Amino acid sequence: MQLNRRLFIGSTFAAGAMLSAPVVFGQAKPRVVVIGGGAGGATVARYLAKDSDGALDVTLVEANPIYTTCFFSNLYLGGFREFESLQHGYDKVAAGGVTVINDRATGVDRAARTVTLAGGQVLAYDRLVLSPGIDFRDGSVPGWSADMHAEIMPHAYKAGPQTQLLKSMVEAMPEGGTFAMIAPPNPYRCPPGPYERISMVAHLLKQKNPTAKILILDPKEKYSKQALFEEGWGRHYDGMVEWIGPEFGGGAVEVRPETMEIVVDGEVQKVDCCNVIPGQMAGAIAQTAGVTDESGWAPVHPDSMKSKADDNVFVLGDSSAQGDMPKSGFAANSQAKVAAMTIRADLTGSKAFPAKYTNTCWSLIAPDDGVKVGASYEPTPEKIASVDSFISATGEDAALRKATYEESLGWYAGITADMFG
DSSP states (O other): OOOOHHHHHHHHHHHHHTSOOOOOOSSSOOEEEEEOOSHHHHHHHHHHHHHHTTSSEEEEEOSOSEEEOSTTHHHHHTTSSOGGGGEEESHHHHHTTOEEEOSOEEEEETTTTEEEETTSOEEEOSEEEEOOOEEEOTTSSTTOOHHHHTTTSOOOOSOSHHHHHHHHHHHTOOTTOEEEEEOOOSSOBOTTHHHHHHHHHHHHHHHHOTTOEEEEEOSSSOOTTHHHHHHHHHHHSTTTEEEEOGGGTTTSEEEEGGGTEEEETTEEEEOSEEEEOOOEEEOHHHHHHTOOOTTSSEEBOTTTOEETTEEEEEEOGGGEEOBSOOBOHHHHHHHHHHHHHHHHHHHHOOOOOOOOEEEEEEEEEETTEEEEEEEEEEEOSSSEEEEEEEEOOTTOOHHHHHHHHHHHHHHHHHHHHHHHO
16 A cells, blocks of 8 residues: 555544543643653644643643654655755644743653753653663774764764755765764664665765775674665666775774764774764653663653653654554654553543554655555564564566655655644
8 A cells, every 4th residue: 555645644543533432530731741752752842732732730740842853854865855844843733732842951850751952841640751862882882982073974864954954965975075974883773774865875975976996894793784785776876876884893992073083993084074873762751760781772661652661651763662563753653552552541541542653655766766664563471563564575666666756755744734633
């Protein structure tokens, strides 16, 4: 089935309409605080307000007044979208009955059920949703620090000014120069993301700087959609892209931002632009709230997205440790609907249906050459488990690849409308 904006919104709203009418316990409205206004947070806030029909007091805390999606930001790098098309405000979220506060959450007192904001405000909650995305692991790439070096060797893995900086650096590369990407170890946000980014950088360089070279230094033995990307790079960018896995030093990389050098297994190489995507962990507020474990991620119950550390706290999207689902915008949006249904049932007595989850990740390799991978999921006692999956095949004809790309455009329009109204 081709997915477009109308079908995406129609399916999600139909699911919401199936829920029974809310029954509020007591006089005061139960309070839900959501931290993080991305794919998981904005979605859960909107669905809680809409489906409870005013029975819940929903507050969304997000530091940025405008949200820039990391998904589809690679298409901006390749010149397929304007930067502004990735940006979304919260006016419609607020109009839907959500109190939106643009501030940064700095503390969570789970015993008192309060959240403290940087501006000094203290918010009480009955249920707390954490959807803060990712943070970076200091020291995961020797020589690189997000605080000290992101303006020299950008990560561009939290979309916004970093994305614009990386594109400007690629465009400024000298003729025949070298672009290097330090790929992240598992697990990380958007498994195909770094390799779609390589495709988009290659497309940009092919237009402006066709003798340039691209190096990928990768600590992983294999990566998402590998056969599809390698086929596409050979077809569209023959000889431009070189992937260096751990066997040949891709997992033993040091960077020297001040001299724009990378050191691969002891060998120094000068580059002209370096994109460092470091190791990742749950967003800082999840660590502060004490709901993460030694892995750096936040374990959740697979049937509800409730934190295993606290039944009053839910963790969505990239920050959660839930099982087989990838860390993606689609996955966070799907998890948010399960959490919203569970919270509403907890606080208003409405009916909760069995949890089901879905995900699809599209990647653009070249103009009208799109590929995808996806799955449906169900909770088991141990994890959210994949029960059915699909992936594009190598050797597909051009018409199917064009249709796959067009399907991704419909999905983006649909999911951002679902998140932000």
